[in-house]
Amino acid sequence: MDPNIMLHAGTVTHQHVLPEGYHCAVTWGIPFDYGGMTSAMLRRSRAFVTEGGQHVDVLTFDFQPDYPDIACELEVNGELIAGMELRNLWDELRDLPDSDLRRASSASRVKGEFHPIDPGAGETEVFAGERRRRLRYETTGAAVLQIDYLRADGSIFVSDRRDVTERGTEGGRLVTLCDSEGTPLASWNQMWPLYLFWLDVVVSGRETFMIVDSKSTANFITRYRRPNVITMHLVHNSHMAAGEQPPHGELSRVRRYTFERLSSFDAVIFLTAAQKRDVDEVHSSGAPTSVVPNSTELVAFDPGQERDPAxxxxxxxxxxxxxxxxxxxxxxxxxxxxxxxxxxxxxxxxxxxxxxxxxxxxxxxxxxxxxxxxxxxxxxxxxxxxxxxxxxxxxxxxxxxxxxxxxxxxxxxxxxxxxxxxxxxxxxxxxxxxxxxxxxxxxxxxxxxxxxxxxxxxxxxxxxxxxRFSDSAVTARWGQEMHRAVDRKLEAAVDPS
Known part of the structure; x- marks a missing residue:
């Protein structure tokens, strides 16, 4: 691997405690009633803008037809500020030019054939006057067998077929990316190659620092290895199954895949030293682990404020x-x-x-x-x-x-x-x-x-x-870990042994 095409360590100044580059936060989606993980991710991203001097994109992968409305609401509530952008896979694939779409490559030995849903046979979803998806159901209506994602003109940009093994019966998967005419360009038997294709479009060869917040996105980011991208998985919660005691208890089912592949990340970040210690003892397999806590807003505080103690x-x-x-x-x-x-x-x-x-x-x-x-x-x-x-x-x-x-x-x-x-x-x-x-x-x-x-x-x-957990202090900690991750990646490229 040529280290000349990789990230450089950069410099830290009193103004920019984060390394220069493209910064993004990766999460599955922004639900209406989001909780602590999403709040922490948004707060960290705002701090990267205000304290670190870097633009931050929040990358999402779930399908919601109203992401522009979600972004507007976040802006009104002060959760999304100037210097941050909310971006979504489906919204952006819908508008990608053919020149970008043709960069996708099919997997080898793909099973199944692309068959678009007949407009008269499927159920078409319309949002704000535009056709967004067409769905084909199993005979009883119990399962979705195919989803065709539609552009504004009605052409298909992605087809997700789920009855590949036997038509009409759920089994197997064929994901097909199409050009502006609805002609297939690339196909895969899993969804994650489509996700990684979009990430490559977003990153566009830039030196990138990617913080992966959600469990579900961490699973496929384990496969995203690029010389110009630092991937950092932030573990927001316990990795243990319910009722299990650390460090030797059973892993949570939803974390097992990622924790068996922690060394795929350039850094694995925990919120507490105790969790890092437990993971290092049992699960790290040489993964570079560190601790960076969440930050919090330091609101106006008066110790003499009158409040009902009960x-x-x-x-x-x-x-x-x-x-x-x-x-x-x-x-x-x-x-x-x-x-x-x-x-x-x-x-x-x-x-x-x-x-x-x-x-x-x-x-x-x-x-x-x-x-x-x-x-x-x-x-x-x-x-x-x-x-x-x-x-x-x-x-x-x-x-x-x-x-x-x-x-x-x-x-x-x-x-x-x-x-x-x-x-x-x-x-x-x-x-x-x-x-x-x-x-x-x-x-x-x-x-x-x-x-x-x-x-x-x-x-x-x-x-x-x-x-102790102010935005400035925690952002500086992130900057330190990013520079360390860059140094490790450079060293590994120069001496792969």
């Missing part, structure tokens, strides 16, 4: 991993112990109905509130007295940093990973043995019954903790 706010998806039912039960137990406390849980998810029923069963309808997802929910943290984290696993919980920045005291299960890296029990919050609902209740009572002076001291300590 008011709690929690931000969490309403799903099994977050165990919000533990928080609700703990609030009820704290009230039974005499604390006149309340809890508002912002978030949505599959467990919403079940949690609402639990609130009614425990007669907590006046003290536990489930208002749903709110784009401004985190602002409520900074007027609350405490927040709860009852998850089974985390990475470095951004919600704890956000709360502590504004002096909101965290009460968290001591789970892998994250809470113990932030909370010094009884000093800037409370750490509780995992699953100990009574312990959470006692911590709520402790906060609710403490004096304003006592709580003020703890809130100042929480704020000092958050200050």
């Amino acid at each position: 008011v709690g706010v929690m931000l969490a998806s309403l799903n099994g991993r977050k165990r919000v039912q533990h928080a609700i039960k703990a609030l009820g137990a704290a009230r039974d112990l005499g604390a006149d406390c309340s809890l508002t849980v912002f978030g949505d998810g599959p467990d919403r109905k079940k949690l609402a029923q639990l609130v009614e069963e425990l007669v907590l309808t006046t003290s536990v509130h489930l208002p749903g997802f709110s784009e401004t929910a985190r602002k409520n943290l900074w007027s609350a007295s405490f927040t709860l984290l009852t998850s089974t696993t985390e990475g470095l919980p951004l919600v704890l940093l956000e709360a502590m920045s504004g002096g909101c005291l965290p009460i968290a299960y001591d789970i892998p990973y994250g809470p113990a890296d932030l909370i010094e029990d009884g000093v800037n919050g409370f750490l509780v043995r995992q699953g100990d609902i009574a312990g959470v209740a006692q911590s709520i009572v402790k906060i609710a019954s403490s004096s304003a002076e006592e709580l003020g001291v703890m809130r100042e300590a929480a704020r000092r903790t958050a200050e």
Whole structure:
């Protein structure tokens, strides 16, 4: 490999702590009610612009016909700023000129034949007056057998057929890229070569720093090895299966493929030293691992701010991993112990109905509130007295940093990973043995019954903790890891042994 075509180490100045080059964040998509991982990714990208002086593209791969609307909403909410761009595979493939499309190469020995869906036989999806996709279903309507993605003029730019083995029965896959006339240019029996083709178009030979945030995109980025691209996989959450104890427990099913190939990345980044240590011991296989935490907004903070010590706010998806039912039960137990406390849980998810029923069963309808997802929910943290984290696993919980920045005291299960890296029990919050609902209740009572002076001291300590995770400090850490990754890649090219 010729090192002359690879990334150069560059220089660091007081203005630009990040190396010069094309910077992008890779995630699967931006859901409407996005959670901590997406929030952290967007915040890091903004910091790369404001603190690192670099433009950042956010690259997405899911099909949503309204990505321009999503980008507009993110801009209005301040999540997407000047210097950032939200880009989507399907939106851009739809408009690629034939000169770019012809750069794609078919796989060898492709199985199956391209057959576009007859316009009269399929179901055509229309969005904002334009045809976007045509779908062909299995006879019973239970499964989609083919999706043809359409340009504005109705021509096919990608066909995804899923009944290759036997027509009419789900099995096998044929993905076909077509030119502006709908003529096939390249075909594959998997989807990931199409993803990598688009990445090559986006990168366009530039020196690139690519941070891979989501688990699903990490799977196919393990195959994306380019001399001019530094790939860095940021592991946002625990790599362990539910209920497994690190470091020797079973890997999460959705992470297994990537963790068996960690050395495919130029850097693997963890949010905590504890998780890096566990992975190095069991799973790294020589992968270059490092630690870079999430950053947080340092909001205006007044330790003497008046706030009701018994008011709690929690931000969490309403799903099994977050165990919000533990928080609700703990609030009820704290009230039974005499604390006149309340809890508002912002978030949505599959467990919403079940949690609402639990609130009614425990007669907590006046003290536990489930208002749903709110784009401004985190602002409520900074007027609350405490927040709860009852998850089974985390990475470095951004919600704890956000709360502590504004002096909101965290009460968290001591789970892998994250809470113990932030909370010094009884000093800037409370750490509780995992699953100990009574312990959470006692911590709520402790906060609710403490004096304003006592709580003020703890809130100042929480704020000092958050200050260690400022945008400028964390961006500088990213810059260091990027330069180290470049050095490693250059050394490997010069001496492959």
